[in-house]
Amino acid sequence: MKSVRKVRCLKGELRVPSDKSISHRAVILPALAEGESYVQEWLWSKDTLATLNIIRALGVKVRYKNGTLRIKGSNFELSEPQRVLDAKNSGTTARLMLGVLATQRFFAVLTGDQSLRRRPMLRVVEPLRRMRAHLDGREGGDKLPIAIRGGALKGISLFNKKASAQVKSCVLLAGLRAEGITEVYEPYLSRDHTERLLSAMGVKLISYDGKDGRVVKLEGGQTLKATEILCPADPSSAAFFTAGAVLLEGSEILLKDVLVNPTRDGFFRKLREMGAHVQYENLREISGEPVADVYVKYSGGLKAVDVHPEEVPSLIDEIPILAIVMAHAQGVSTVRGAGELRVKESDRIKAIVENLRRMGAKVEEYEDGFSIEGGTPLRGALIKTYGDHRIAMSFTIAGLTAEGETQIDEPECVAVSYPNFFQDLERLTC
Numbered sequence: 001m002k003s004v005r006k007v008r009c010l011k012g013e014l015r016v017p018s019d020k021s022i023s024h025r026a027v028i029l030p031a032l033a034e035g036e037s038y039v040q041e042w043l044w045s046k047d048t049l050a051t052l053n054i055i056r057a058l059g060v061k062v063r064y065k066n067g068t069l070r071i072k073g074s075n076f077e078l079s080e081p082q083r084v085l086d087a088k089n090s091g092t093t094a095r096l097m098l099g100v101l102a103t104q105r106f107f108a109v110l111t112g113d114q115s116l117r118r119r120p121m122l123r124v125v126e127p128l129r130r131m132r133a134h135l136d137g138r139e140g141g142d143k144l145p146i147a148i149r150g151g152a153l154k155g156i157s158l159f160n161k162k163a164s165a166q167v168k169s170c171v172l173l174a175g176l177r178a179e180g181i182t183e184v185y186e187p188y189l190s191r192d193h194t195e196r197l198l199s200a201m202g203v204k205l206i207s208y209d210g211k212d213g214r215v216v217k218l219e220g221g222q223t224l225k226a227t228e229i230l231c232p233a234d235p236s237s238a239a240f241f242t243a244g245a246v247l248l249e250g251s252e253i254l255l256k257d258v259l260v261n262p263t264r265d266g267f268f269r270k271l272r273e274m275g276a277h278v279q280y281e282n283l284r285e286i287s288g289e290p291v292a293d294v295y296v297k298y299s300g301g302l303k304a305v306d307v308h309p310e311e312v313p314s315l316i317d318e319i320p321i322l323a324i325v326m327a328h329a330q331g332v333s334t335v336r337g338a339g340e341l342r343v344k345e346s347d348r349i350k351a352i353v354e355n356l357r358r359m360g361a362k363v364e365e366y367e368d369g370f371s372i373e374g375g376t377p378l379r380g381a382l383i384k385t386y387g388d389h390r391i392a393m394s395f396t397i398a399g400l401t402a403e404g405e406t407q408i409d410e411p412e413c414v415a416v417s418y419p420n421f422f423q424d425l426e427r428l429t430c
């Protein structure tokens with residue numbers, strides 16, 4: 001249990017830990033390449049360690065020296081793991097690694113923690129079966145543990161109607177060793193880190209706006225070349241401090257080296273639409289990704305906003321913290337088309353609605369989102385995190401703005417993406 005109380009403001013400079021999505025890919029793709037890759041500023045967290053441990057269990061040599069991960073690529077010659085592979089709490093690990101395992105002729109079993117074993121996997125199992133990999137698991141293959149034997153794949157064309165980067169990445173990774181063309185369509189562009197890194201590693205990718213949305217295509221049999229990657233700071237982690245600074249009078253912070261890829265920075269854009277002072281400084285490109293220092297100041301008189309379905313992919317992981325900002329804005333804010341939140345690390349719609357109500361906010365729940373009538377001052381409450389890191393961090397920030405004491409029930413779950421969250425928050429608190 002962690003106790004949180006109202007603070008005056010947030011002040012200072014902070015480089016939040018590196019991007020989780022990029023850090024997963026920064027070990028998975030180099031593990032498949034020819035030659036040795038070097039990764040700097042890699043994120044050490046529970047989720048990304050799950051990926052690293054699986055990569056090692058598949059025979060890939062990874063060393064860590066002087067702040068650099070050195071990954072000896074296998075050029076797709078992985079070895080059969082002797083134990084069950086454990087993706088722990090990480091959906092990205094499970095789904096991307098199933099795509100990798102599908103390229104291999106050996107037998108492997110993948111599992112995860114209690115939360116991950118409840119999350120849907122058919123979205124990757126079905127396309128991989130269509131590519132001719134053999135997969136079996138609980139509930140017809142929808143739930144982990146899943147057993148897989150791959151090899152001799154055939155390219156497919158997939159319409160990815162939920163615009164999921166995990167599904168897209170899984171199928172593209174399998175497509176690298178499939179016969180012919182593999183293509184993925186999505187109604188809106190989901191995060192494109194896999195495509196950016198594949199291109200940087202010499203893979204020829206074709207992506208364009210098709211009539212049903214975005215298309216990305218590749219031809220099987222291409223080799224990945226080793227590369228150097230510098231991981232930028234995670235906008236999803238930066239979002240918590242950004243919200244805190246916007247809401248607490250007198251705050252002023254600078255968040256360094258933040259990834260501002262347009263498929264990821266929807267939260268910052270939404271805050272600006274609400275009238276918040278969030279500014280990108282020193283915009284530059286690092287390892288093929290746009291990066292900026294984000295300057296944030298207290299912003300009074302925030303206006304309510306709506307999040308529309310097509311905007312959801314660019315801020316999907318920030319919706320819990322956006323909900324906290326919405327609770328402080330004047331008017332009714334809504335989020336729709338975000339049903340995916342129900343199958344994240346927890347049912348995030350339920351967790352947001354339930355915990356905000358406990359804090360006294362006026363919230364309505366929908367199957368695919370919620371609406372919040374902002375402006376009622378929040379009061380401290382007991383927060384049920386459901387073991388979900390983003391719920392824990394979002395409601396810690398809510399607690400900083402509330403009267404009385406807020407208690408967070410499983411604060412240690414922040415280690416999934418941000419092991420030093422509470423220490424960093426303490427440092428910025430004035």
Ligand code: S3P
Pocket residue numbers: 020021022024092163164165166167169190191316317
């Ligand atoms: C991720 C993709 C998103 C996101 C998750 C990380 C990724 O999920 O919510 O936290 O690294 O590819 P979906 O692909 O299911 O939308």
